[in-house]
Amino acid sequence: MAAHRKPKHSSFGGQAVRTAATLALASAATATVFEGSGHAAPRPTPAQVKADVDRLYEEAEAATEKYNGAKEQADQARAAFDRLRDEAARRTERLNRSRDSLGAVAAAQYRSGGLDPAIQLALTSNPDQYLERAALAEKAGDRQAAAIAAVRRELxxxxxxRARSADRLRELKAHEAELRTQKAAVRTKLDAARALLARLTAEERARYEAAVAAGSHDAAGASASGPAGGAAADRADRASADRGPLTAPTGRAAAAIAFAEAQLGKPYVWGATGPSAYDCSGLTQAAWRAAGVSLPRTTYTQINAGTRVSRSELAPGDLVFFYSGISHVGLYIGGGRMIHAPRPGAPVRIAPIDEMPFAGATRVG
Known part of the structure; x- marks a missing residue:
């Protein structure tokens, strides 16, 4: 009798099914990739990158000035706390000496046959109880009463x-928290700017960095926008130069300018006040400090540190401020130009005041 066997499936057929399934999945994945890439954002042009980077650097500088303000307040709070703590230590030492003196009087009275009740109160281990009952000190002699009153005052x-120190400590912690917040904001903006610059080709990045270092208004967008971007600045420079060179009105202004000139080429570092690097307000503060004038730390406090002057009244040594948020400052040197610390990657340099939106000017010294 013939054996009954199940029909054999063709191995080719199974392989064909698996192959077809694999091809179908691959086709679907490929379609998805092409569909996704069809909707991907186009690569930004160098001009667009420059615009976004400029915006981020401006926002970073505004955050830097807030950081500078928070740091100044934190430093002041820390100094006040340290002074109070030191004074409390001195007062405590004086209190202990007074209490020791009372103890010596008590010991003498004990040896002589008795301890005055007022002295017992002065030596109690519970100062609050002592203060509540200090009126009994009137029963002591004049010397003991004066000593007890001194202890009471010192206590x-x-x-x-100590209460004031606790208040200052809370204030210090609040300023330090604000300091951390602004520091994170600056770093976030700078990291975003670096990420955008990384999207440029090596050639575009080199052209951008060379233009920024030279103070060009076109930077990475030069190839896209042509020479028109720098033409406006050139016209402004020529118009300013037509006014001719100006002499610093005071010896202090001349000293501030001389100091700033000596810093040309040094790098911009946010939060820096010299001597090897500066941010914008750190440079102007250091320049006027060299002239014997103390300026506050931030742009938005420096603008109120002197007498406001109009743009037409500018004289060498004046502080010139930019942007609606008063987030940038330079030192005017005449001829429509200033010395300033621009931003990361751009060293301290001379630049036309027309390269940024003018916000006001202040005369100090």
């Missing part, structure tokens, strides 16, 4: 100083 002063 009250120590309590007050």
């Amino acid at each position: 009250a002063a120590v309590h007050q100083l």
Whole structure:
């Protein structure tokens, strides 16, 4: 009898099914890739990258000035806290000496046959109880009463100083928290700017960095927009130069300018005040400090540190401010030009004041 066997499936057929399935999945994936790439954002032009980077650097500088302000306040709070802490320590030492003196009086009275009740109160281990009952000190002699009153004053002063120190410590912690916030904001903006610049080709990036270092208004967009971008600045420079060179009105202004000139070529570093690097307000502060004038740390406080002057009244040594948020400052040197610390990658240099939106000017010294 013939054996009954199940029909054999063709191995080719199974392989064909698997192959067809694989091809179908691959086709679907390929279609998805092409569909996704069809909707991908186009690569930004160098001009677009420059515009976005400029915006990020402007925002980073505004955050830098807020950081500078928070740091100045934190430094002041820390110094005040340290002073209060030191004064509290001195007062505590003085209090201990007064209490030791009372103890010596008590020991003498004990040896002589008795301890005055007022002295017992002065030596109690519970100062609050002692203060509540200090009126009994009137029963002591004049010397003991004066000593007890001195202890009472010192104890009250120590309590007050410790309370003020606690307030200053809370204030310090709040300023330090703001400092961390602004520091993170600056770094976020700068990281975003670096990420955008990384999208440029090596040639575009080199052209951009060379233009920024030279102070060009076109930077990475030069090839896209042609020479028109720098033409406006050139016209402004020529118009300013037509006014001729100006002499610093005071010896202090001349000293501030001389200091700033000596910093030309040094790098911009946010939060820096010299001597090897500067941010914008750090440079103007250092320049006027060299002239014997103390300026506050930030752009938005420096603008109120002197007498406001109009653009037509500018004289060498004046502080010139830019952007609606007063986030950038330079030192005017005459002829429509200034010395300033521009931004990361751009060293301290001379530039026309027309290269940024003018916001105001202040005369100091």
